[in-house]
Amino acid sequence: MVTCQAESICQSSSQLTLLSGAGNTLRRLAIDIWEKSKRSAVMARIRSKDTKPEMVVRTLVFSMGFRYRLHNPNLPGKPDLAFTRKKKAIFVHGCFWHLHEGCKISKLPKSNEGYWHPKLEKNRARDLSNQAKLHELGWDYLVIWECEIKNLDDLKEIILRFLT
Ligand SMILES: [Zn+2]
Numbered sequence: 740m741v742t743c744q745a746e747s748i749c750q751s752s753s754q755l756t757l758l759s760g761a762g763n764t765l766r767r768l769a770i771d772i773w774e775k776s777k778r779s780a781v782m783a784r785i786r787s788k789d790t791k792p793e794m795v796v797r798t799l800v801f802s803m804g805f806r807y808r809l810h811n812p813n814l815p816g817k818p819d820l821a822f823t824r825k826k827k828a829i830f831v832h833g834c835f836w837h838l839h840e841g842c843k844i845s846k847l848p849k850s851n852e853g854y855w856h857p858k859l860e861k862n863r864a865r866d867l868s869n870q871a872k873l874h875e876l877g878w879d880y881l882v883i884w885e886c887e888i889k890n891l892d893d894l895k896e897i898i899l900r901f902l903t
Pocket of ligand 1: 844
């Protein structure tokens, strides 16, 4: 679906470029439109609540016999999983969006660094502030990074240690 969207955007973009003829400004404009639309299509896909790493963690935690509340809006940062009686929360973070330090996945494309860096820094600052607020409320939290999800045995161990 996303591919189709991108293709249609791409088509209209090349039409725009043709229309612009010799006008360099218009051509640049067309390219900019395409980039923005493509960006938001990609962002919408990645930002959706049930991203894959989160589903993996949810399924795993559920299969371990724990029950949780999803995205509780009353808690700072709406943790992906909240264990109310234990006062514990799990965040599942995409490495790119949450700027996982030193992680390969979170590496910024050089060409767009100026565009992404302030956005991602903001995400990171917001994460840290939410986590501090959770602590103030007497909650413990665990951050599971997208890149840690490959090894489910290790992950299970980490979750078990956190919740028990
Ligand atoms: Zn990572």
